[in-house]
Amino acid sequence: MNETELMDQPAANAPALDAGTQAIFVDYLLHLGDNGLILGQRLGEWCGHGPVLEEDIAMTNIALDLIGQARMLLTRAGEIEGAGRDEDALAYTRDALAFRNLLLVEQPNGDFALTMVRQFLFSAWSYELYRRLTASTDPGLAAIAAKAVKEAAYHRRHSGEWLIRLGDGTAESKRRAQDALDDLWIFTDEMFEAQPGDAALAAAGLIPEPSSLRPDWEAMVERVLAEATLTRPDPGFRREGGRTGRHSEYLGHILSELQFLQRAYPGAQW
Amino acid sequence: MTLAATSTPKDAADVRALLDAVTDPEIPVLTIGDLGILRDVRVDDAGAVTVVITPTYTGCPAMSAIELAIRDRLLEAGCEAVRVETVLSPAWTTDWMSAEGRRKLEAYGIAPPADGAGEGRGALFAADPTVRCPHCGSQETEKVSEFGSTACKALYRCRACAEPFDYFKCI
Numbered sequence: 053m054n055e056t057e058l059m060d061q062p063a064a065n066a067p068a069l070d071a072g073t074q075a076i077f078v079d080y081l082l083h084l085g086d087n088g089l090i091l092g093q094r095l096g097e098w099c100g101h102g103p104v105l106e107e108d109i110a111m112t113n114i115a116l117d118l119i120g121q122a123r124m125l126l127t128r129a130g131e132i133e134g135a136g137r138d139e140d141a142l143a144y145t146r147d148a149l150a151f152r153n154l155l156l157v158e159q160p161n162g163d164f165a166l167t168m169v170r171q172f173l174f175s176a177w178s179y180e181l182y183r184r185l186t187a188s189t190d191p192g193l194a195a196i197a198a199k200a201v202k203e204a205a206y207h208r209r210h211s212g213e214w215l216i217r218l219g220d221g222t223a224e225s226k227r228r229a230q231d232a233l234d235d236l237w238i239f240t241d242e243m244f245e246a247q248p249g250d251a252a253l254a255a256a257g258l259i260p261e262p263s264s265l266r267p268d269w270e271a272m273v274e275r276v277l278a279e280a281t282l283t284r285p286d287p288g289f290r291r292e293g294g295r296t297g298r299h300s301e302y303l304g305h306i307l308s309e310l311q312f313l314q315r316a317y318p319g320a321q322w
Numbered sequence: 323m324t325l326a327a328t329s330t331p332k333d334a335a336d337v338r339a340l341l342d343a344v345t346d347p348e349i350p351v352l353t354i355g356d357l358g359i360l361r362d363v364r365v366d367d368a369g370a371v372t373v374v375i376t377p378t379y380t381g382c383p384a385m386s387a388i389e390l391a392i393r394d395r396l397l398e399a400g401c402e403a404v405r406v407e408t409v410l411s412p413a414w415t416t417d418w419m420s421a422e423g424r425r426k427l428e429a430y431g432i433a434p435p436a437d438g439a440g441e442g443r444g445a446l447f448a449a450d451p452t453v454r455c456p457h458c459g460s461q462e463t464e465k466v467s468e469f470g471s472t473a474c475k476a477l478y479r480c481r482a483c484a485e486p487f488d489y490f491k492c493i
Binding site for chain 2: 116124196206
């Protein structure tokens with residue numbers, strides 16, 4: 053088992069980083085974990101409300117994968133931080149300003165088309181990201197990425213096929229898919245936007261440069277949009293700020309549901 | 323007095339034999355060995371047992387139930403110190419499911435992962451694998467949904483016998 057990274061022995065495999073880089077890396081791991089946690093929570097809102105039973109199950113299955121990834125990523129963030137915060141402390145006791153997720157994932161579900169467009173734009177990106185993170189110099193993150201990339205590929209396929217079905221479907225389904233794409237496109241630049249600390253993390257081999265994901269992401273998106281007979285929105289107004297804690301009004305409402313129990317009954321277990 | 327077969331396990335082989343009774347709570351015909359999630363068993367000189375498992379999917383809710391079942395089984399058999407470790411790397415793949423596991427799955431009514439099919443770059447437009455109906459054996463089947471009753475399964479339907487069935491998806 054010498055090729056195996058033991059999750060239970062973080063101290064043994066944490067990369068040696070100076071304090072500044074370590075703090076930036078913790079923030080980056082929170083970014084990844086929060087993406088999974090918040091999108092998983094959004095998808096969970098569909099439970100019992102899906103347009104058909106199969107898709108109801110699909111969305112909650114995807115939520116399960118994303119929350120599974122979030123648990124591991126937040127656990128890893130806590131290990132690297134070394135301040136005694138575990139996955140629960142990070143998920144349930146941080147305020148909105150301390151969340152590092154993309155604005156895209158906190159956007160409301162809208163209709164089924166919007167949820168599928170959001171999922172496709174996100175999964176096409178997370179697939180490219182996790183594929184590269186399998187080579188991270190942090191063995192803990194590399195191991196999580198190796199699991200997550202397989203799941204992201206599956207989510208990308210599922211949502212991509214829905215985009216094609218909706219875009220190249222009826223006039224109504226096409227209109228809804230195009231509207232969703234137009235509404236969400238302003239949040240996509242943020243995925244490729246580097247934060248000041250990212251260069252140091254990339255230089256240490258911990259993460260890829262965010263902008264390096266763009267060509268492969270665009271190629272996949274273009275391919276699916278062409279098949280779906282949907283039009284790529286014009287670049288223009290863009291929104292960003294999730295990675296620095298400047299969120300939309302929606303995040304606070306998500307957290308009020310997600311964190312209620314642990315806020316009202318701190319440390320409650322079941 | 324000689325040791326009976328039910329006495330305290332002495333080595334990794336004894337522990338593995340005991341773990342043959344530990345099954346996936348959601349697919350009770352498969353042992354954790356059949357599934358390929360049992361990665362290692364170690365017994366140190368003092369008799370302390372370490373069992374290493376890996377999740378199929380990151381969010382698999384069965385993992386804690388499996389961990390408890392392993393612990394219960396070994397403590398019940400007389401092991402005094404049991405430690406269950408979860409590892410992520412190398413990532414689990416359906417290739418690790420045993421031939422016996424595949425046979426048992428099909429007999430149970432779940433189509434086993436198709437040979438050779440696998441996720442890779444550009445899988446988006448790849449053809450779906452041919453999945454054999456576990457009820458009638460026909461290959462005239464179609465996918466109903468990419469997601470089934472658990473994270474590891476997809477939902478299919480047989481066009482020959484008209485029965486729906488789960489397919490253990492290939493990752």
